[in-house]
Amino acid sequence: MEEESSQNQGGITPTPQQTNPSPPMPGTEAPAVGVSQTPQTSVMGTVNPNKGGRGKIFIWVILGLVILLILAASAYFLGSGKVPELISPKTETTQESAPPNEEFSETITSEPQVVEGTEDWLTYKKEGQFSFKYPLEGEIKEYDDGSIVVSQWGPTQKEGTEFYDGLSMSFRAFDPEGKTLKETADEKYLQLKEVFETTQPVVASVAGESGYAFRVQGYVRGDYYYVAINESLYLEIIDATKDPTNAGFTTTSEKILMTVTLGP
Structure with a gap:
């Protein structure tokens, strides 16, 4: 009993008496x-x-x-x-517009442009595909692959040699076999790029429609154009004109390109 009393005096809190707990504040x-x-x-x-x-x-x-x-x-x-x-x-979604001339619901028809200096030119027309005007001195040839070539020799061009002087443009309508217009242009670009210095295809206006164009540079020079006539028929135009003597063949080829029309 004496030990318990001494412990209490040491500051230990005595056990409180049990009371009913009051509710929390x-x-x-x-x-x-x-x-x-x-x-x-x-x-x-x-x-x-x-x-x-x-x-x-x-x-x-x-x-x-x-x-x-x-x-x-x-x-x-x-x-x-x-x-x-x-x-x-x-969120609202919007439909993105398709690249130029890659999707069509109907055949494209473009009106011929009035180009100064072509009033007395001849007209070549491939029914349902395309047409263009060319000068009286130009010669038209058709080839087995469907190409139509208009040409005119320059003053320095010699027979039996490679072409290096004069007007030379080819037109060919073809089935793209399911490829888009851009895929078609890119495919041709990659083929030529393996051999020649070639610029990348860019969007260009052909016959008043959006198409693609690129250039093969160097000694073998030519401008390639691709445009869609309709969803299953494309037109390839190759301008290989050379004018070393400034006889005006470059200007002539530019005017021919401006007279191209598509459709019926």
């Missing part, structure tokens, strides 16, 4: 069952309340409840597969 949580909470004590063994801390505890409790509600709502939506409209807003 508003804004505070009740102590968890089975968890021992040791109150702060003074030297005399009485409870020293944390003055001014109730407001802070109340704020933390509210924040904790809000976080729990957010987590619970997120878990519900993720688990059920439902997503609020604010998270996944509806």
